[in-house]
Amino acid sequence: MRKNNYLLAFFYVGLPILPLLIFWFIPLVVSVWLSTTDWDYINPVIQSVGVENYTTILGSSEFRAAFGNTIFFTLWTVIPTLILGFFTALLIHSISKGKTLFKTLLFSPWVTPTVAISIVWSWIFEPKVGVINQILGFLHLPQPSWLQSSNFAMWAIIIVTIWKGIGWCMIFYCDALQKIPSEIEEVCEIEGVSYWKKMKRVYFPYVSPTTLFLIVTSIISSLQAYDQIQVMTQGGPSGSTRTLLYYYYQLAFEQFNMGQATALAVLLIFITALISLAQFLLSKYWVHYN
Amino acid sequence: MKKVMNVLSVMSILLGISLVLTGCGNTKNTDSKESGSEKTQIEYWYGLGSEADKKMKEIIQEFNDSQDKYEVKAVPQADYAETYQKLQAAIASKTAPGLAILGNSYLADLGSKNVLEPLDSYLKEDKEYNESDFLKVFMEQAKVNDSVLGVPAYGTTQVMYYRKDLLEKAGISPTEAFSSWENLIAASKKIKEENIAEIGFEPMWGQDNLIDISLSNGGTILDKDQKKVTISTSAWIDSWEMIRKAIHEDKVMSINSGGQGWEYWYKTIDDVTNGKSVGYLGSSGDKGNLDFSIIDSAEQPGVGSNQAKPIASALYLAIPSSIDKKEKEAAYAFIHYFTQSKVQADWSETIGYIPVKESTLDNEDYAKFLEEKPYYAVPFKQAQHASPAFIDPTGGKIVDALKIAADQVELENVPAKQALSEAQKKAQEALDQINKK
Numbered sequence: 001m002r003k004n005n006y007l008l009a010f011f012y013v014g015l016p017i018l019p020l021l022i023f024w025f026i027p028l029v030v031s032v033w034l035s036t037t038d039w040d041y042i043n044p045v046i047q048s049v050g051v052e053n054y055t056t057i058l059g060s061s062e063f064r065a066a067f068g069n070t071i072f073f074t075l076w077t078v079i080p081t082l083i084l085g086f087f088t089a090l091l092i093h094s095i096s097k098g099k100t101l102f103k104t105l106l107f108s109p110w111v112t113p114t115v116a117i118s119i120v121w122s123w124i125f126e127p128k129v130g131v132i133n134q135i136l137g138f139l140h141l142p143q144p145s146w147l148q149s150s151n152f153a154m155w156a157i158i159i160v161t162i163w164k165g166i167g168w169c170m171i172f173y174c175d176a177l178q179k180i181p182s183e184i185e186e187v188c189e190i191e192g193v194s195y196w197k198k199m200k201r202v203y204f205p206y207v208s209p210t211t212l213f214l215i216v217t218s219i220i221s222s223l224q225a226y227d228q229i230q231v232m233t234q235g236g237p238s239g240s241t242r243t244l245l246y247y248y249y250q251l252a253f254e255q256f257n258m259g260q261a262t263a264l265a266v267l268l269i270f271i272t273a274l275i276s277l278a279q280f281l282l283s284k285y286w287v288h289y290n
Numbered sequence: 291m292k293k294v295m296n297v298l299s300v301m302s303i304l305l306g307i308s309l310v311l312t313g314c315g316n317t318k319n320t321d322s323k324e325s326g327s328e329k330t331q332i333e334y335w336y337g338l339g340s341e342a343d344k345k346m347k348e349i350i351q352e353f354n355d356s357q358d359k360y361e362v363k364a365v366p367q368a369d370y371a372e373t374y375q376k377l378q379a380a381i382a383s384k385t386a387p388g389l390a391i392l393g394n395s396y397l398a399d400l401g402s403k404n405v406l407e408p409l410d411s412y413l414k415e416d417k418e419y420n421e422s423d424f425l426k427v428f429m430e431q432a433k434v435n436d437s438v439l440g441v442p443a444y445g446t447t448q449v450m451y452y453r454k455d456l457l458e459k460a461g462i463s464p465t466e467a468f469s470s471w472e473n474l475i476a477a478s479k480k481i482k483e484e485n486i487a488e489i490g491f492e493p494m495w496g497q498d499n500l501i502d503i504s505l506s507n508g509g510t511i512l513d514k515d516q517k518k519v520t521i522s523t524s525a526w527i528d529s530w531e532m533i534r535k536a537i538h539e540d541k542v543m544s545i546n547s548g549g550q551g552w553e554y555w556y557k558t559i560d561d562v563t564n565g566k567s568v569g570y571l572g573s574s575g576d577k578g579n580l581d582f583s584i585i586d587s588a589e590q591p592g593v594g595s596n597q598a599k600p601i602a603s604a605l606y607l608a609i610p611s612s613i614d615k616k617e618k619e620a621a622y623a624f625i626h627y628f629t630q631s632k633v634q635a636d637w638s639e640t641i642g643y644i645p646v647k648e649s650t651l652d653n654e655d656y657a658k659f660l661e662e663k664p665y666y667a668v669p670f671k672q673a674q675h676a677s678p679a680f681i682d683p684t685g686g687k688i689v690d691a692l693k694i695a696a697d698q699v700e701l702e703n704v705p706a707k708q709a710l711s712e713a714q715k716k717a718q719e720a721l722d723q724i725n726k727k
């Protein structure tokens with residue numbers, strides 16, 4: 001390769017790296033540094049406080065509660081969203097007509113802004129005139145105050161998040177199912193393979209790389225849940241929907257405690273990285289690449 | 291051709307990057323400097339909307355027209371919190387405005403960081419300034435380390451609003467109903483029993499009303515030394531428990547909560563307007579939303595024989611210390627103008643906030659106005675014996691603990707003792723952390 005070509009190659013490789021450095025790596029390093037300081041937005045004299053922000057955060061009952069809420073929210077959104085997304089994709093895969101229409105309908109919540117969706121769902125969950133309680137009333141079932149009760153508020157947010165996420169999972173699973181060689185499906189049909197066996201031996205292994213991708217992205221997305229909480233409950237009632245990211249917002253922009261807020265952000269990145277790493281390490285036991 | 295395309299693509303990318311980088315550069319705020327017309331111009335940041343914004347702009351225009359040395363330019367913000375956030379960024383980047391309106395906790399916070407101009411020398415030179423004319427409850431918090439860092443612009447406190455017709459129908463005199471919280475609850479029971487309305491009175495969702503009631507029962511948030519949180523004393527537990535029972539057991543009070551923004555607030559007002567409830571506890575600034583041909587207003591009651599001590603807070607006009615001397619003079623000139631009794635009267639008549647000076651009552655127009663609309667005087671009277679707003683030394687953790695406890699009591703029927711004990715623990719932890727430093 002000529003010298004000019006080398007330069008050009010470096011230039012083209014460097015171009016995508018440069019914004020990554022500016023917009024990701026540098027802010028990350030600055031955040032880690034800020035998390036060890038007492039920065040208060042204004043005072044130019046920023047003092048190091050070592051790991052105090054981390055010990056304060058980890059020792060606080062608010063962090064423990066927010067962490068518990070986040071794990072609860074993540075488990076109850078990721079698993080059902082994946083299962084429902086997969087079965088919806090299977091249904092669409094099995095029909096011969098109207099595939100595009102169903103895909104579009106199911107995918108539309110994902111592309112609609114979360115704020116708009118959350119506002120609409122807040123009305124649906126309204127205790128007196130909301131659709132859900134109207135139906136429950138018609139069926140003579142108890143009508144809870146969904147967003148005003150710590151027993152139900154998190155469930156309401158979980159329902160909205162699952163509803164929004166199904167389309168996202170469905171579209172990836174549809175793509176994965178489409179890639180299954182038609183000969184395999186034909187052989188299964190000729191051999192009279194049962195539906196469950198087909199699912200176990202064909203569908204699950206073929207979609208496992210997609211499942212891994214969706215688990216990772218869904219968990220990251222769940223850990224970032226903020227918009228629906230801000231619109232629907234503002235972390236309440238009684239802090240029952242306060243997740244780690246919402247707690248971060250409160251520390252940074254309500255209590256103006258940037259040191260503790262960035263320490264929490266760094267912990268959040270660490271938790272996310274740890275979960276992702278564990279998934280990748282475990283994936284070799286169940287992910288089947290062609 | 292390929293080479294030419296390569297060169298062109300590289301050039302266009304470089305141009306793009308340079309545009310982005312130059313776009314990110316610092317832009318100097320030039321509006322707050324002297325203009326060609328020799329007038330000293332300053333920006334004035336405030337978080338007021340709709341009617342209040344309109345009126346503030348009117349007053350600014352009147353000030354600008356009243357002299358030819360200074361020119362104030364209104365820069366409305368979304369709310370007080372946004373003003374505070376932006377002001378911090380502006381101070382840090384040395385592009386601070388000449389003047390801003392701040393709540394008392396923000397004033398105290400910026401004051402402790404030494405970024406606000408002490409106004410003592412300006413006040414000393416101001417021949418018309420008389421500290422004793424300002425309401426004591428507001429002036430107490432204008433000072434940080436004995437220096438006045440902000441001049442109260444207007445005040446607010448939460449007062450009772452009630453339906454005159456429904457109370458009359460129940461045969462309850464307002465004087466009797468609003469003489470104590472116990473009497474208010476008894477009146478609520480009577481109203482419900484006699485089917486005058488679905489419920490009696492509605493406190494407003496959140497910790498603020500409950501804090502007011504605790505203070506009106508002799509409670510405090512911190513002890514004198516500011517070392518101990520005192521939110522689980524009997525003064526707090528008894529008063530919160532009284533409200534919990536009225537909401538959840540007797541069902542003679544109710545709470546509207548959640549929704550978008552101020553939705554719960556307006557639902558509460560609607561309940562009174564529609565006759566679902568007889569009254570509610572709301573802001574002195576609610577007057578614009580109420581029909582006073584059927585509604586009247588009263589001061590908050592005390593608990594038992596205790597005098598009512600609800601919180602009254604002010605919004606302060608403050609000057610960042612980083613701006614130049616001429617701009618500071620211009621800012622103080624506006625402060626002087628806005629706090630004149632005549633302007634205070636005009637502002638309070640239109641917006642309903644509490645005037646900050648007692649002499650406002652001497653203003654003939656305002657006195658006449660109060661004679662015609664006596665409910666406008668209620669917040670002012672309440673402010674005379676109110677508690678100063680609480681400045682959370684932990685930066686919001688004590689208030690947050692109270693917010694969670696209030697939700698537990700108001701929405702989830704958790705006994706006040708349990709809710710407040712948990713809040714006490716969290717709040718004390720946060721305070722100890724601060725005191726350790």
